[in-house]
Amino acid sequence: MVRLKMKTKDKHIQNLAEIVGGAHSILYQKEDLIAYDCDGFTLHKHLPKAVVFPKDTKEVAKLAKYCSENGLPFLARGAGTGLSGGAIPVNGEVIISLVRMKRLLSVDLENRRAVVEPGFVNLKLTNSISDKGYYYAPDPSSQYCCTIGGNVAENAGGAHCLKYGVTTNHILGLEVVLPNGEIIEIGQNGIPDAPGYDLLGLLTGSEGTLGIVTKITVRILKNPEAKQTVLAYFDHVSDGSQAVSDIISKGIVPAALEMMDKTAIEGVEAAAFPVGHPKDIEALLLIEVDGISAGIEEQINEILEVCKSRNVRQVKVAENEQERARWWANRKTGFGAMGAISPDYLVQDGVIPRSKLPEVLNRINEISNDYQLRIANIFHAGDGNLHPLVLFDARIPGETEKALKAGSACLQACADAGGSITGEHGVGIEKREEMRFIFKDEEIIAQTDIREVFNPHNLLNGGKLFPSPGRCVEIKKEIKAAAGS
Ligand SMILES: Cc1cc2nc3c(=O)[nH]c(=O)nc-3n(C[C@H](O)[C@H](O)[C@H](O)COP(=O)(O)OP(=O)(O)OC[C@H]3O[C@@H](n4cnc5c(N)ncnc54)[C@H](O)[C@@H]3O)c2cc1C
Known part of the structure; x- marks a missing residue:
């Protein structure tokens, strides 16, 4: 038995510490727990009972069993970048942090799959296999720090998910610890059309409410032979939105088709990675096509034609990889960039049929006027996944509540347009009540x-x-x- 030198007489904390091998693998004092009182959704905060750091599946299973048998609420946590409050310990949970389970367990290029532990950071997977000509497609903008376990729980998306699909399309197998501590393997490691219920589909996107994912087999893809990126500036949002619909209806499926509106452009240009976008345009599109070299030129020409037919002010193709990377850094740090123009901001995440983009963007504009709060829009336009960013100042009494209401009104607009209340960030605690907008x-x-x-x-x-x-x-x-x- 491990001898514990702990500053607590709490039996549960002592027992949990013992499961993970000692006092060095648990936090339980208030000053340490504060760092875990919220995730990327910072409007609600609750202290956990403790944070434990298991090193393997067996420890996770023992922790789950102990918590279940003793009636202790518990939850899994990856990097804590979730934007809907999924990792917030609203019931004073024991947090099971997966950050020590961060190994790349195997890469099988022949069968195009890799096996990772849940705490493995998303971008590290692509970085680990790119020299061999492979990559992992789901690319949330937080990919430099979020974990693949968290991506599975949230069914994370990203800019390049338009063509390649979101996380669920890339998960081939899971090892899961059930709340009672049992360990199950699901997915038969990618054997197609496995008999029985689609538990992989059920677990992916279940927001950590059905089990704790402890091992993940993912699909990896061969790097495309070529890619090209287009940047287009529009004087009217409606022209930009229409160009999005036109590109898709021409049968082109870009790898990515992103949009930013005027307020968002003001933010990204004031932050760390400005690229010199004109400040007076109403919208920009960032469009990337990839595939075999032979077809790329033709697709780019078609995209340029569409943009011209929709009154584009200026459109250009990235001249080299450095320029392309600059455009993407500017886009991918867009949420954080709002900090440069507003003391606080709330990220929303609705999804709508693409054809409803102009209508819903107009409605969001009205909501902004109704609540007298600026709303920036940075989003995956190609798949209709909107991210209205409600800018506010929490120091002004009542403004936080106003921002929450404005955010909820944006989600109602998405639901009214035949869409949904989340495209990729999950429901968590943030959108629980909004579930009623789409479900009886x-x-x-x-x-x-x-x-x-x-x-x-x-x-x-x-x-x-x-x-x-x-x-x-x-x-x-x-x-x-x-x-x-
Ligand atoms: C700047 C920024 C940009 C973002 N951009 C995107 C984007 O483009 N696309 C996108 O989809 N999301 C985006 N997000 C949201 C977030 O990064 C994703 O939801 C990500 O998948 C969360 O991963 P995490 O490791 O941080 O999980 P956490 O925040 O730690 O957890 C999220 C949820 O998953 C559960 N969970 C975590 N690990 C496990 C596990 N092993 N087993 C079971 N449940 C688990 C938790 O209980 C919680 O409910 C962004 C966030 C930020 C801050």
């Missing part, structure tokens, strides 16, 4: 019933993803009562 109570209950099978006492990441149980539990009772009568 019965549909929410169908989903919480599934959660109950995996997580019967809701101890693993409880209070996330679904609206507060009250109304649903009532409805469930009513349905049962009606069925019995």
